[in-house]
Amino acid sequence: FVEEGVTLTTVGFGMGNYNDVLMERLANDGDGSYAYVDSLSQARRIFVEDLTGTLQLIARDAKIQVDFNADVVARYRLLGYENRRVADRDFRNDAVDAGEVGSDHSVTALYELKLREGASGPVGTVYVRYEDPETFEVVEASRIFDHDELALELEGASARFQLAVAVAEYAEILRGSYWAQESGIVDVAAMAMRVSELLPEDPDVAEFAELVGRAAELSAPAARRR
Secondary structure, three states, X not given: OHHHOOOOOEEEEOOOOOOHHHHHHHHHHOOOOEEEEOOHHHHHHHHHHOHHHHHOEEEEEEEEEEEEOOOOEEEEEEEOOHHHOOOHHHOOOOOOOOEEEEOOOOOOOEEEEEEOOOOOOEEEEEEEEEEOOOOOOEXXXXXXXXXXXXXXXXXXXXXXXXXXXXXXXXXXXXXXXXXXXXXXXXXXXXXXXXXXXXXXXXXXXXXXXXXXXXXXXXXXXXXXXX
């Protein structure tokens, strides 16, 4: 019933085997969202604070494409979204299903770049394409990012960007990623604590820093045994 405007949102509860992969697949095919609830505060967030954003769409079949400048970027990789990738040739194919964005929701895509030494100029162009859920009009926008806009050090970037990096690094470590071999949970815990001090009014950031800190404490005995 997706074509008739009926979407499907799925929610997983508790710590049992609720088939995370299937729940996400159903939400993707149903043009909805997928969430996980393991506490009362998380349930309140999903069913009270974020309910409007879950039920009210502002963009359908939203796609993001990044065209990197090979003269500046030697290589790159996308972190995450392995199961949501769309072929380059299908970016402007509006028959290809993509993601939905709810009211007051945001989507973050992270790329790790290796820049060419001494390079300058445009790093690349970001394209965003989506369908307006009310008018069904397809909208496309783009923006060029220049080398001069990049922060030289992580600490020089915005607090929200540093938070995104910390979350991504933590996920890479948990999944045993090849690219996270030189990092550890203790490093992420220090980064998360620093970011929480930059964003003291955000309880989600404080909760993330606390969880990573606990994980670092639990990993310490294992590290000493090795």
